[in-house]
Amino acid sequence: xxxxxxxxxxxxxxxxxxxxxxxxxxxxxxxxxxxxxxxxxxxxxxxxxxxxxxxxxxxxxxxxxxxxxxxxxxxxxxxxxxxxxxxxxxxxxxxxxxxxxxxxxxxxxxxxxxxxxxxxxxxxxxxxxxxxxxxxxxxxx
Amino acid sequence: xxxxxxxxxxxxxxxxxxxxxxxxxxxxxxxxxxxxxxxxxxxxxxxxxxxxxxxxxxxxxxxxxxxxxxxxxxxxxxxxxxxxxxxxxxxxxxxxxxxxxx
Numbered sequence: 015x016x017x018x019x020x021x022x023x024x025x026x027x028x029x030x031x032x033x034x035x036x037x038x039x040x041x042x043x044x045x046x047x048x049x050x051x052x053x054x055x056x057x058x059x060x061x062x063x064x065x066x067x068x069x070x071x072x073x074x075x076x077x078x079x080x081x082x083x084x085x086x087x088x089x090x091x092x093x094x095x096x097x098x099x100x101x102x103x104x105x106x107x108x109x110x111x112x113x114x115x116x117x118x119x120x121x122x123x124x125x126x127x128x129x130x131x132x133x134x135x136x137x138x139x140x141x142x143x144x145x146x147x148x149x150x151x152x153x154x155x
Numbered sequence: 156x157x158x159x160x161x162x163x164x165x166x167x168x169x170x171x172x173x174x175x176x177x178x179x180x181x182x183x184x185x186x187x188x189x190x191x192x193x194x195x196x197x198x199x200x201x202x203x204x205x206x207x208x209x210x211x212x213x214x215x216x217x218x219x220x221x222x223x224x225x226x227x228x229x230x231x232x233x234x235x236x237x238x239x240x241x242x243x244x245x246x247x248x249x250x251x252x253x254x255x256x257x
Binding site for chain 2: 017018021022024025028029032138142145146149152153
């Protein structure tokens, strides 16, 4: 396996984790946006990723193909209803619908994406160090 | 009794003796070392140009993912280091030859 293929595998993982962080940031940004109706409330987005299917030429090598984004799925969670009679979006009972974003889970997601990105970066750095060390073969120490 | 199965052996007579065959075709000349090194230098130059182009697009805000740019830069750096190492080995070999007593 060439080193560029190893770099690309890490790059696919980093792209997936970057998108995961982006989606989590979008969920956090929309956490407190009230909606006129419960049905119109923002639905938190979740990332579904999968192993990248191997190309035909890659079927014969032992290397994996990296990761890729399969879908971005809005979650149909129940909106959070808050009693705010003075709010312009309040319904007849004085309840306002806020998106059902789970703050704790989103913060965990942030950490997960960050650590996974760092793990991909560590793998990339290891591959790069390996390549750089290989160039030292036979050199003047 | 005719033996038809081996009748075709008569066709061997028409085969020309080996000496009459033309000289073997001249082997295809392998690309010279100069061509090879020029090709490799060209490839390294292409990677450097790619990473420079990436940097320009990053500066103008057309790049979505930063890590691709960095990885391309790393690839360019590694290929340049490989080229430099090849040059060092060649220079070593040349100097070794020049030091040889005749």
